[in-house]
Amino acid sequence: MSKKHLPLWEVFIRSRSxxxxxxxxxxxxxxxxxxxxxxRDVYTRRGEGNSxxxxxxxxxxxxxxxDKDELFEPAMSKIYxxxxxxxxxxxxxxx
Amino acid sequence: MATTSxxxxxxxxxxxxxxxxxxxxxxxxxxxxxxxxxxxVEEDIALxxxxxxxxxxxxxxYDYAARIDDSGFTEDHFAYRRDEHQYRNxxxxxxxNGDFAATVVRQVLFSAFMDxxxxxxxxxxxxxxxxxxxxxxxxxxxxxxxxxxxLIRLGDGTDESHARAQEALDELWAYTGELFETDETERAxxxxxxxxxxxxxxxxxxxxxxxxxxxxxxxxxSAPFMHTxxxxxxxxxxxxxxxxxxxxxxxxxxxxxx
Numbered sequence: 110m111s112k113k114h115l116p117l118w119e120v121f122i123r124s125r126s127x128x129x130x131x132x133x134x135x136x137x138x139x140x141x142x143x144x145x146x147x148x149r150d151v152y153t154r155r156g157e158g159n160s161x162x163x164x165x166x167x168x169x170x171x172x173x174x175x176d177k178d179e180l181f182e183p184a185m186s187k188i189y190x191x192x193x194x195x196x197x198x199x200x201x202x203x204x
Numbered sequence: 205m206a207t208t209s210x211x212x213x214x215x216x217x218x219x220x221x222x223x224x225x226x227x228x229x230x231x232x233x234x235x236x237x238x239x240x241x242x243x244x245v246e247e248d249i250a251l252x253x254x255x256x257x258x259x260x261x262x263x264x265x266y267d268y269a270a271r272i273d274d275s276g277f278t279e280d281h282f283a284y285r286r287d288e289h290q291y292r293n294x295x296x297x298x299x300x301n302g303d304f305a306a307t308v309v310r311q312v313l314f315s316a317f318m319d320x321x322x323x324x325x326x327x328x329x330x331x332x333x334x335x336x337x338x339x340x341x342x343x344x345x346x347x348x349x350x351x352x353x354x355l356i357r358l359g360d361g362t363d364e365s366h367a368r369a370q371e372a373l374d375e376l377w378a379y380t381g382e383l384f385e386t387d388e389t390e391r392a393x394x395x396x397x398x399x400x401x402x403x404x405x406x407x408x409x410x411x412x413x414x415x416x417x418x419x420x421x422x423x424x425x426s427a428p429f430m431h432t433x434x435x436x437x438x439x440x441x442x443x444x445x446x447x448x449x450x451x452x453x454x455x456x457x458x459x460x461x462x
Contacts, residue, residue, distance in 0.1 A: 115244070136246050137244060137246060138246065139357060140357075142353055143353060143354075143357070146250065146349070146350055146353065147246035147247075147250065150246065150249050150250040150253050150350075151245075151246055151249050151250075154249070154253060
């Protein structure tokens, strides 16, 4: 018997109050419709969200962990890029 | 030990509510048996979700049954303290889980029926039933979508999945006639606007099923014989085993609580 594995899909859920879809896990499914249903059944059973995205994991282009230093290290020393040197006037209120 | 079955007067309304409640409980129990055994973890959770929807519907309905009866029984008495012949579920829901194809076919046939039923019952003159229907309809619509999509993939899948799905359909089709039977008791609640006349809905049901079966490349069997009897308490051999399993604890330790 040939043992074929179903494709893996990444699941993104937008919570009731959230604006963006957030990655919450993955499911195995034969196709997009079944992936959507599996995501609904596995990741929204406690009322976690009101919108689901699924995307086949193979469609995601990821950075190589071994490139970590050249990609991310140079930003570490640029603290001036953080907007922490500004005084926010009280009138602006909560930002 | 007080393990006797309850006795009560079965008015047409109570009989109707028990038909719906027993369908939901028995199928919910059947599906719960897949927990930990489904073909894949995603489906394991999906089937458990459906089982929980059904058991939730059963609870609301038994609770209503207890209020209609009004002699001090609770939802638990109706679930745990009635014998086989007092159960009013259709024979379809008590059929064994079989392989995954059989479970899926049973779910499609039943959910297509219940989806129509709940949608129409939202307009019931009985406010409690209308409220239960409004909640159950959304759940049932998803049960049909989920099982329908699976059936399409099994039927139009490999030679083996097609053969198994067709075999399940051939076997279970003979239990669908009963869904559309009405008797004198039910006619009383049909005439008073409490429940839709299921007798005239077989065509709409078949119209829901046909596109799914067509896409699944499955053929509706020509079944000259239709099983019947569940609504009046004449069940297949399976229900006794289900109840033995389901009721054991409450029969052995009446009123036991968690």
